[in-house]
Amino acid sequence: MADLFDKFDPMIRAREALGFVDSSPIDVVMEQIISPTEAVIKGKRTILAGTNNYLGLTFDPRCIKAAHEALDAAGTGTTGSRVLNGTYTGHKALEAAIARLYGAEHCMVFSTGFLANIASIGTIAGKDDVIVIDADSHASIYDACKMSDATIVRFKHNDPDDLDKRLRRLGTDANVLIVIEGLYSMLGDKAPMKELVEVKNRHGAALMVDEAHSLGVFGETGCGVVQEAGVMHDVEFVVGTFSKSVGTIGGYCVSNHPKFEILRLAARPYMFTASLPPSVVASALKAVEILGSEPQHREKLWRNARQLHEGLTSAGFNLGAAPSPVVAVKIDDRDMAVRLWEQLLNNGVYVNLAMPPATPQGLNLLRCSLSAAHTEEQVRTIVDTFERLARSNSVLSQPAA
Amino acid sequence: MSNALDEIVTLIAPHNRKGVAVTASSTFATDLEWDSLTVMDFVAEMEDHFDIIIPLNLLPDLETVGQVADAVNQLIEKKNG
Known part of the structure; x- marks a missing residue:
């Protein structure tokens, strides 16, 4: 052997x-x-x-102080899933703060940014659906596609015409989730957000934007490229991470979809992993407040x-x-x-x-x-x-x- | 029944850096020594050439040029109903 x-x-x-x-x-x-x-x-x-x-x-003293206090008050870890014993007041407060930042109805927090993508992309798009991704997508987006039962199609990086062409070929039968990033992490190039949103709207697809490298970096209150481009309410889902601008670890997905909360029961990478430790949640909450207001x-x-x-x-x-x-x-x-x-x-x-x-x-x-x-x-x-x-x-x- | 094999062999030519003789049994990974990115870019090229969608889900099962041609033939037939 x-x-x-x-x-x-x-x-x-x-x-x-x-x-x-x-x-x-x-x-x-x-x-x-x-x-x-x-x-x-x-x-x-x-x-x-x-x-x-x-x-x-x-090293922001306010984030460190918040983390210290949470550590003393709630201990080193939750030892449980969000759907069992792992939802503390802090997790709910953090979700509310991010939803408020985006002016969105719903927010789910995940244990890493990688998991936020795996959980949301892989769960939202199912067997009869199509995921259309930018060719230069992050590994977590490719892996989310691998885990999903959906049909996977790739379009030329940052090319609205190529996206349009592929959506036209797909026809109108299937539900389509388009996944792009705000700022691409390797070359540092930004998505042509307005043009991509326009194509998305024309075909009646849903759009998810990964703002991992753009949260806190673009937009009046730091929401990312969607905010800078003025299309925040034209985008169905925004995902992001706490491991860059927020300075700790974790991920999130925000949406206004009325049925969004069902993902808490449908997304396995949300259910079957331990939730973020209280100190991480506390420093993330403080950092989200700072990035929105300073x-x-x-x-x-x-x-x-x-x-x-x-x-x-x-x-x-x-x-x-x-x-x-x-x-x-x-x-x-x-x-x-x-x-x-x-x-x-x-x-x-x-x-x-x-x-x-x-x-x-x-x-x-x-x-x-x-x-x-x-x-x-x-x-x-x-x-x-x-x-x-x-x-x-x-x-x-x-x-x- | 359409036959995409000849056209695919022609499309491969500019990317055939090793200059290997391309037949239906040539493999992308071993014979042509293409990495996964090159394969995906080539998929996009075939999609545009044949005006079809080749889902990435098919790729794990497509190791040879002949297997790709069969898949493309089926996708063309499906498109033409």
């Missing part, structure tokens, strides 16, 4: 071929967290430029995003998209991407190394994400380090002006 793990041999070989010298992304250990934007890695003080900590709220964090985040984008662009780098809090540097050569990633880390800058098949178009990316907590000085250091290392490796050939 063969080894169960033989199927991983190609992956093992591919990983070995990447040629990391000192460290590889899965070996990075944050030995000490100094602040939302700094940690000690391999004994070295390092600027964190790849943590999706968009609003920098992980636009200054958002404004600071965007100043940082523009500074990094401008800095890297004028240094000569090829970037993934227009300015956003996700700034992806495209590196043509895979081995060079690996080497630069490692040298950035050795020089005190942590970014994300992203490669196919996790990236679209076969791209190798040094993906940065900004935080409102970054200082102007830190962003300058990120740009300077990128530029210096790229020049010494002849990735950028032009001498500095």
Whole structure:
């Protein structure tokens, strides 16, 4: 009998071929967290430029205080499902706060953002339904499709005409759920929300928008790209996560559908897992209040995003998209991407190394994400380090002006 | 009965980086060495070429070019009623 793990041999070989010298992304250990934007890695003080900590709220004293109080009052965990003993006052308060933020009737909170997608997509669309997803969708959306009994169709990334074409081919018989993201996490490109909503409305489909990377980042009160585009009430479902702007872990889905609450009994990833611990719920609730009422964090985040984008662009780098809090540097050569990633880390800058098949178009990316907590000085250091290392490796050939 | 095989072989040609001889028994993963993204992009290309929908649910069962051609033939027939 063969080894169960033989199927991983190609992956093992591919990983070995990447040629990391000192460290590889899965070996990075944050030995000490100094602040939302700094940690000690391999004994070295390092600027964190790849943590999706968009609003920098992980150390907000109000969130920490709320978490402490909940921990003391309600203990370390719920030890139960939301439908058994795992619904505390805090869970209901958090759901109410998110529903209020979106002006929506219903909100369900899940134990992770990944589960929010698996549970809502996989349950809402059933055997006779069709799910139409953007080609560049996150792994959790693809996996939700795999778990669903629905027919799965994929449309060209961010292309309303292609979506229109596919919906036309599908005809009018089936119920269709379209799933897109607000901001795509790898390249940092935004969905053409208005145009996609227009196509969706024309075909009478339902739309779910995953605002994982856009909650707290776009829109007047931080609801995401749907709010910025002014289509919040044209969108049937919004899902998101607490593990980025909210600074903790968990996920949610909001909707105005009159029968939405039945998902609490139908969605297995909601029922058959333990609910979020009270301290996580408490800090999430505080952070949701902050992101809705304090636009200054958002404004600071965007100043940082523009500074990094401008800095890297004028240094000569090829970037993934227009300015956003996700700034992806495209590196043509895979081995060079690996080497630069490692040298950035050795020089005190942590970014994300992203490669196919996790990236679209076969791209190798040094993906940065900004935080409102970054200082102007830190962003300058990120740009300077990128530029210096790229020049010494002849990735950028032009001498500095 | 339509026959999509020849057209699919033609559509594969520009993506046949290994330059392997493509027949009905060629496999996408092993012979053509396509990853899952390349396969899905090719599905989109076939959808547009034949004006059909090829659900991603079918992919796990489609390992060879011939199996894809059979599936496409069936989808074309279904479309034409």
